[in-house]
Amino acid sequence: MVDYWNRIIWPMIEGAQMTVLLFFIVILLSIPLGFLLTLAVKSRFKPLSWLAQLYITVMRGTPLLLQLLLICFGLPMIPVVGEYLVFDRFVAACIGFVLNYAAYFAEIFRGGLLSIDKGQYEAAKVLGLTKWQTTTRVILPQMFRVALPAVANESITLVKDTALLYAVAVPELLHFAQTAVNREFTIVPYFIAGVIYLAMTLILTVFFKWLERRYKYE
Structure with missing residues (x-):
């Protein structure tokens, strides 16, 4: 059992740490x-409004995987400036x-702002604010309350999307699961990876449910 832990489970837990690190940085x-x-x-x-809308449209309308491949492997191939665009x-x-999820959060926040009645602005003006x-x-407290369920859903999606790190050769949870499968000739590591992903999403779900209850009664 100890040998199995050292060979399979522990490397996957270390890979999950990379997943968690990416999650918090992106959020x-x-x-x-x-x-x-x-x-x-x-x-x-x-012009600023149009550029921002164009950015959101492009980032939401193209696959995240394509964007990752472009940044990792495409930017260094640009003539003249490519050598300055080589990143770890x-x-x-x-x-x-970050660039991709910012576009999704922008639309979530825009929806939250649109849901606020214009009377709120007028009432605040009457009160001398x-x-x-x-x-x-x-405005922001109400926007956050409205946007919270969508933010929660997007955050849970982010946990699962971190598996795309595997495509750009960053050693994370799925990378170690695949390595273990190839070495051990068993699909058990896939199930272990699924359990770890599920545990992370359940923790997030409980956290956001708590936030929703808290802001519901404020």
Whole structure:
């Protein structure tokens, strides 16, 4: 049993650490970037709004795997500047995930803002609140409450999408599972990987359910 743990399970747990690291990096960077994109789309400066909308359309309309391959292997092939666009595989993957998920979060936040009644803005103005106070104390809390279920769903999808690291040669959970399958000639590592992914998604599900209950009664 100890030998089985050392040969199969422990390397997969180490690979899961890479999965978790990528998850937190992407969440911490893509959510703020997504919100900035939402503000850009709603900007009265039309060129900025059009560019932001074009970016969101392209990132949501093309496969994440294609974007990862482009950043990892395509950018270094660009003439003249390609040599300055060579990134560590994990760094390149982080860039790809952040840029992709920011576009999805931008649409989620835009939907949250659209759901807020215009009367909220008028009421805040009557109360003498500044634009900053209106945004931070009235609009954003309501937007977050509305957007939370979609953010939760997208976060759970992110956990599963981290398996795409395997395609750009970053050693993560699926990489070690595949290695164990090839070495041991058994599909058991696939089931172990599935259990680990399931455990991570269940933890996220419980966390977001707690958040939803908390904000429901605030």
